[in-house]
Amino acid sequence: MTLPTSSGDYAVETRGLVKRFGRTVALAGIDLAIPTGCVFGVIGPNGAGKTTLMRLLLDIIRPTSGEIRVLDVSPRAGGSDLRSRIGFLPGELHLQSGLTARRLLNDFASISGPVEPGRIDELAATLGLDLDERVRRLSKGNKQKLSLIQAFMHRPRLLVLDEPTSGLDPLVQQQFQAMAREATANGQTIFLSSHVLSEVQDAADSVAILRQGSVVKTATVAELRESAVRHARIVTVGLSETEVALRVAGIPGVGRLDTRRLSPGPETRPETRPGTRPGTGAGTGAETGAETGPVIECRATLSGAVGAVGPFVAAVAGLPLQDLVIEEPNLEEAVLTLYAESDTEPPTEPPTSDRAGHV
Numbered sequence: 001m002t003l004p005t006s007s008g009d010y011a012v013e014t015r016g017l018v019k020r021f022g023r024t025v026a027l028a029g030i031d032l033a034i035p036t037g038c039v040f041g042v043i044g045p046n047g048a049g050k051t052t053l054m055r056l057l058l059d060i061i062r063p064t065s066g067e068i069r070v071l072d073v074s075p076r077a078g079g080s081d082l083r084s085r086i087g088f089l090p091g092e093l094h095l096q097s098g099l100t101a102r103r104l105l106n107d108f109a110s111i112s113g114p115v116e117p118g119r120i121d122e123l124a125a126t127l128g129l130d131l132d133e134r135v136r137r138l139s140k141g142n143k144q145k146l147s148l149i150q151a152f153m154h155r156p157r158l159l160v161l162d163e164p165t166s167g168l169d170p171l172v173q174q175q176f177q178a179m180a181r182e183a184t185a186n187g188q189t190i191f192l193s194s195h196v197l198s199e200v201q202d203a204a205d206s207v208a209i210l211r212q213g214s215v216v217k218t219a220t221v222a223e224l225r226e227s228a229v230r231h232a233r234i235v236t237v238g239l240s241e242t243e244v245a246l247r248v249a250g251i252p253g254v255g256r257l258d259t260r261r262l263s264p265g266p267e268t269r270p271e272t273r274p275g276t277r278p279g280t281g282a283g284t285g286a287e288t289g290a291e292t293g294p295v296i297e298c299r300a301t302l303s304g305a306v307g308a309v310g311p312f313v314a315a316v317a318g319l320p321l322q323d324l325v326i327e328e329p330n331l332e333e334a335v336l337t338l339y340a341e342s343d344t345e346p347p348t349e350p351p352t353s354d355r356a357g358h359v
């Protein structure tokens with residue numbers, strides 16, 4: 001099947017995209033449609049195929065099979081005109097030039113296409129880069145800033161950014177988010193990759209989770225949040241472990257459940273326990289637990305769905321509570337679960353005499 005003629009609604013489209021390096025299947029048939037003007041993140045562990053996908057979009061390597069359309073043309077046919085409409089941040093930086101950052105960026109500008117006067121200084125000020133420093137003397141993070149500037153400076157229609165926030169401190173990461181928002185407000189599209197969701201969740205509208213060359217899931221960050229679990233912790237006084245477990249297990253939305261006794265309860269007073277002194281308990285009321293009954297900690301997973309918290313809080317409010325903590329949904333955990341669900345042997349093909357790497 002071939003891709004239909006695009007209307008410009010999508011900055012990137014792939015269908016059945018396969019890339020093999022010898023016996024290694026780096027991409028096992030990728031279908032993507034990335035709408036124009038959005039930030040689309042692809043995340044996946046080492047070797048998932050993120051860089052391979054980006055290199056295919058840029059025609060640095062060619063697909064084994066399948067189709068690609070970038071800004072409405074095939075990367076192979078697009079040539080230098082297409083390349084000037086794309087800003088690329090490669091994952092591996094080999095910047096050892098003796099030139100100053102300013103001079104190197106001006107050289108890049110002569111290749112990438114026109115850059116507005118003052119634009120390089122503006123981006124350098126946003127990211128905090130000294131343009132008069134020699135490139136080889138820049139730290140890793142400052143080299144990353146320089147690379148980001150070269151990708152953004154000519155306001156390309158599509159930005160392909162491999163691990164854009166790698167090596168950047170949290171403040172500069174925020175500046176990057178602002179640059180990304182400005183770009184999409186301007187109708188530009190950003191396609192970025194990362195190992196971890198936390199680096200892309202603030203910038204990306206949608207995320208594709210890649211695992212061993214296949215897209216495991218494509219979702220908006222909000223949808224991932226819905227599918228993620230929250231962790232809740234309550235501490236009760238006066239109920240037995242069994243009572244707490246039964247009461248909490250019956251609450252809608254509760255998944256895994258663990259209880260443990262923090263204080264021994266009335267039958268064993270803390271001051272009589274070997275190796276303890278009164279007032280040195282678990283810090284959760286263990287000292288007073290002897291008077292009021294056992295102190296039980298219960299940790300539960302709770303569906304990340306927005307509606308799950310209310311019923312949980314209402315139900316535990318009826319228990320003799322000493323403490324209640326509900327954490328934000330853990331998106332990283334949701335993604336790791338998806339990785340694990342798709343965990344199989346890396347795809348390889350049996351060797352044949354004519355199978356060579358197609359690059």
Ligand SMILES: Nc1ncnc2c1ncn2[C@@H]1O[C@H](COP(=O)(O)OP(=O)(O)OP(=O)(O)O)[C@@H](O)[C@H]1O
Binds near residue numbers: 021025047050053195
């Ligand atoms: N030029 C190449 N020759 C042979 N195998 C390659 C080549 N490039 C990539 N691969 C293989 O393709 C698979 C995908 O690699 P790729 O670099 O795309 O993953 P990645 O998701 O970018 O990983 P990382 O997060 O570690 O950068 C890996 O198994 C890798 O070893």
